[in-house]
Amino acid sequence: MKIRAAKVIVTCPGRNLVTLKIETDQGVYGIGDATLNGREKAVVAYLEEHLIPALIGRDPQRIEDTWQYLYRGAYWRRGPVTMTAIAAVDMALWDIKAKLADMPLYQLLGGRSRDRVMVYGHATGTDIDSCLEEVEQHVRQGYQAVRVQCGIPGIASTYGVAKVPGQRYEPADSELPAEHVWSTEKYLNFVPRLFEAVRKQFGPDLHLLHDVHHRLTPIEAARLGKLVEPYHLFWLEDSVPAENQQAFQLIRQHTTTPLAVGEVFNSIHDCRELIQSQSIDYIRASLTHAGGITHMRRIADFAALFHVRTGFHGATDLSPVCMGAALHFDTWVPNFGIQEHMPHSEETYEVFPHAYRFDQGYFTPGETPGHGVDIDEKQAARYPYKPAYLPVNRLEDGTLWHW
Template sequence: MYITDYELFEVPPRWLFLKLTTSDGRVGWGEPVVEGRAKTVAAAVEELLDNYLLGEDPTRIEDHWQTMYRGGFYRGGPVLMSAIAGIDQTLWDLKGKQFGAPVHELLGGRARDRVRVYQWIGGDRPADVGEAAREKVDAGFSALKMNATAELESIDSPAAVDAAAERIAAVREAVGDEVDVGVDFHGRVAKPMARRLAAALEPYDPMFIEEPVLPENNDALPAIRASTTIPIATGERMYSRWDFKEVLEADAVDLIQPDVSHAGGITELKKIASMAEAYDVSVAPHCPLGPIALASCIQVDACTPNALIQEQSLDIHYNETSDVLDYLADPSVFEYRDGFVEVPDGDGLGIEIDEEHVREQAEEDVDWHNPVWRHDDGSVAEW
């Protein structure tokens, strides 16, 4: 058996799907994408497949990963690691189908029967979060996540801090103490404001604060963590175990959030999670993406003892034109009950992609890019 062909599909709202075909007719699916840079990642996928993987045996996943990563003099970063990630997902999907087993069985078997999920509320510039929180809890979710703020100055006003505290207070009032609420700083917050915001939010017991500073300022995380009892989470813009090694060794985080479509795929996500387990750090894979990425995450969550909770993008504010379930032949595989999703037991990633719908949607004009925000003085703000 060898890899014979591939196709890439850019589909709404902002996703890139990869279909890999083998000589015996098997098909594997992956999701290699950087949101807003789909065409750039597609070029990297084509380069890896055309120059190396076409004609190769797809079962040698570890060797392929090492070759794609180490075979080039320049390595790492979001584009290359996302290209590797999507290809890696297809290889695991193919291998599961070859052996007639879900991916988690090939990775050691289940450590749990179902995976807890959280639901987004509030949008980019969070508003009406109390009402939204109540609706999602009434729909069965026991954990939520919201952005803390819109754009912030590097040192902002007391009013900006108070507004953030008032939003999470409204959520707490709406849903009570039995619902977990993660608060995403989204890298919008500079070091001095991170400490002030954490102090203001602490009375409302967030489940975690996410990306309190940009990854390039991860050296500030130990001091931020020491200043609050709120668990610190980060990792969506970190792309390999070598990136995570630094924050783990520095005792800087309580929860890491590698993205299976950015951090080297299933192979690398499992290694990162195992590293974190040795440091008593939990894992909540980042996944505001499509159904293939979500299925890949759940396969890893299923066999990872320190997996805490799973992000998923159903009804997220980015998904205005298409949503996760639209691309599945059987959407019930991601049916959320009591805040959990069952671990799929189908072969490979455990999902069946509706290829006809994918091809129809790939005819649409997809050109998603994140907005560029500016402060009142015209300078660029973090989005």
């Protein structure tokens, strides 16, 4: 069996999504997610100009060898563009292999470690009252875990908060980067009040999560972790930029609030020190941005040695292809923690028919051979690419800050 052809499909049913489709000479094909939010076309070029020509004629069943070939052969290793492109190839090849075996992907990985996958939803609000209303909506839908983000008094626009109540927030919605204003002091003074109100209304059993989005210094993050300890968060996410992995050791010294990080990570080298020092509790790297199933297996197995669990990124800046593959991975991986879930638009689900299903706060990946997600190319062609950028952040004095 040989790889006969491969192509990249770019579509924008609400936001830009990039899909790699690999076809074999026996008529079996697989698809992988190649979406890198805000830099989609960089991955398209990497795939079309560098990887696809090297794939033609290769044996699609030699997944490990192909991964090593693409990773070691590049010389300029790692980085988001390279690892997203490799991940797309890897995901598509696992899809093909599971289809050839006539089994769902989780069976090929080693079978079930659990019957269902707990996911968390996103509740936002411009103020505490509207935020509580959204948490209530998620509880009624059956969610056992909810990420809570709220507008901050005195800050005009806050990441993670929908501009219109009841709608999804969409950070990548402008042709040039929007500029937001940030105040750490206002944020730190407000967040404990938010979680006090949530716990008062919903009690101790609902799992609560919060995303800082890299905006604090280590000692500020330590302060926040201590401030929210009475509300028993499931995790505090991305509290500081993680280029300095030792920063998390400082945070850990001052708080017992569980720490999660990694949605911007691309390889095991981004999180090796964090995991080995047990400075984090959850690793959030995604299959799409961290080298695919082959590489995430290495990260997850390494993390398990140090009691670190998975909590994969699952926002709508990843396509349903990634979500489908992630749910199979979640079903198998022994050290599973939780899976992020942001529902895609109906238009997106029309482009990507899928086997996975939601029920009362949990997902099952389905029993379709492969990862269970396909692409309708005619539907995809209805939604052409639209340039869209993520915003940037500035402090109140105009200093560019972490977003």
